[in-house]
Amino acid sequence: MAPTIGVFDSGFGGLTVLRELLPLVRGAHYIYLGDTARLPYGSKSQITIARYAVESARFLVSRGAEHLVIACNTASALAMREISESVAIPVTGVIEPVVCAAEHRHPNADVLVLATSATVQSHAYQVQCAARGLHATEKACPLLVPLVEEGWIDHSVTREVLRIYLQEALSTCSPEAVLLGCTHYPLIAPAIEATLRDLGSQAEVIDSARATAIAIERTIRLSGVASTAEASFQCFVTDSVEKFEQLGSRFLGRPVGGVQLVDLGG
Numbered sequence: 001m002a003p004t005i006g007v008f009d010s011g012f013g014g015l016t017v018l019r020e021l022l023p024l025v026r027g028a029h030y031i032y033l034g035d036t037a038r039l040p041y042g043s044k045s046q047i048t049i050a051r052y053a054v055e056s057a058r059f060l061v062s063r064g065a066e067h068l069v070i071a072c073n074t075a076s077a078l079a080m081r082e083i084s085e086s087v088a089i090p091v092t093g094v095i096e097p098v099v100c101a102a103e104h105r106h107p108n109a110d111v112l113v114l115a116t117s118a119t120v121q122s123h124a125y126q127v128q129c130a131a132r133g134l135h136a137t138e139k140a141c142p143l144l145v146p147l148v149e150e151g152w153i154d155h156s157v158t159r160e161v162l163r164i165y166l167q168e169a170l171s172t173c174s175p176e177a178v179l180l181g182c183t184h185y186p187l188i189a190p191a192i193e194a195t196l197r198d199l200g201s202q203a204e205v206i207d208s209a210r211a212t213a214i215a216i217e218r219t220i221r222l223s224g225v226a227s228t229a230e231a232s233f234q235c236f237v238t239d240s241v242e243k244f245e246q247l248g249s250r251f252l253g254r255p256v257g258g259v260q261l262v263d264l265g266g
């Protein structure tokens with residue numbers, strides 16, 4: 001029997017995790033929720049982020065999720081405890097997997113974490129990195145989520161914004177690795193890498209999507225699922241279905257159809 005895995009983000013960003021999960025855990029049925037009406041989460045207070053995240057988690061459980069992937073660094077940083085306490089299924093966030101991947105590849109290194117303002121203010125990355133012997137400098141990049149949500153993936157404005165953020169960050173540290181501490185950022189990873197090189201940094205870019213998918217594959221141990229079975233998925237959003245189907249298909253690399261609109265309240 002194929003397990004149902006709930007994947008949640010404020011918008012398109014979690015599709016970067018779903019994109020990695022689909023070929024890795026193939027026999028599963030995925031239900032994805034993009035809380036697009038209430039994004040960005042990254043500029044909101046902890047109490048609001050926790051409320052939105054709990055409502056989203058409960059929605060996915062009501063639709064049959066047996067395992068929950070919080071494919072949002074902001075919710076993982078600020079609401080893991082509240083989410084875990086509000087549902088009776090296993091919950092996996094994105095921060096631990098990417099920090100583990102960084103430790104494995106660059107033990108005791110200086111790393112730079114790019115994330116939303118709320119994630120940076122929580123210092124969740126600094127704490128988890130320190131526990132694994134990494135020294136993290138955190139840089140808030142609040143303009144990147146709106147640019148990705150706009151589909152401005154390969155756009156001169158996005159490149160310029162990246163140049164400014166990375167120049168500011170690199171004036172304070174010389175990282176061996178750059179951790180993408182927001183699930184929206186893998187969509188602009190090539191631009192981040194190119195900008196780093198332009199600025200003279202050889203830092204490796206590590207994203208949370210791949211690391212999280214690998215961790216989930218290990219954690220849920222889908223032993224009873226035939227690895228040849230195709231994964232299936234259903235997406236839900238709290239705002240425009242049309243926009244999500246159009247941009248989502250681009251981000252997921254396959255058609256995103258049959259998206260359903262849901263109302264989680266204000």
Ligand code: DGL
Pocket residue numbers: 009010011013014039040041042043071072073074075116119145181182183184
């Ligand atoms: N994708 C979310 C994250 O990983 C952030 C999006 C937002 O600010 O809503 O942090």
